[in-house]
Amino acid sequence: MSFAIIRAGGKQFRAEKGATLRVPSLKQDVGASVELEVLSTTDGNETRLGTPLVDGARVTATVVDHGRAPKIIVFKKKRRKHYKRTKGHRQGYTTLKIDAIG
Numbered sequence: 001m002s003f004a005i006i007r008a009g010g011k012q013f014r015a016e017k018g019a020t021l022r023v024p025s026l027k028q029d030v031g032a033s034v035e036l037e038v039l040s041t042t043d044g045n046e047t048r049l050g051t052p053l054v055d056g057a058r059v060t061a062t063v064v065d066h067g068r069a070p071k072i073i074v075f076k077k078k079r080r081k082h083y084k085r086t087k088g089h090r091q092g093y094t095t096l097k098i099d100a101i102g
Contacts, residue, residue, distance in 0.1 A: 004059050004101050005040040012039065015059055015098045025092035028063045034096065035060055041101065061096040068092050 003016045009024030015036070028034055038057040041048045048054050068090040076085040 002041070002043040002101060004038050004042070004057065006036040006059050007039055008036055015061075015101065017098055017101055019098050020064065021061075021096045021098065022093045023096060024094070025066065026063065026094045028094070030063050030065055032063050033060055033099070034063060058100070058102050060099045062099055064095040064097050066092065066094050
């Protein structure tokens with residue numbers, strides 16, 4: 001089983017061929033092909049680690065769609081001080097389909 005550890009949006013993800021990943025928003029159009037940074041690859045018996053990236057390794061993916069995660073509520077309060085603040089946040093994401101690991 002071969003997989004790669006990739007970096008997208010400052011976070012690391014495990015990518016396998018044919019898998020679908022939700023990564024932080026990328027500025028690519030739907031249907032566009034994206035090449036991702038490869039930190040590590042494994043093909044079953046050999047593991048290659050990068051410093052920080054693996055030379056010659058490529059992971060290509062196709063942008064499936066863009067969206068926003070459910071809203072989270074950020075609430076601050078200081079008791080007895082008449083201080084309350086409520087904010088909401090929705091993180092944007094991009095869904096990628098991994099096409100090839102090489």
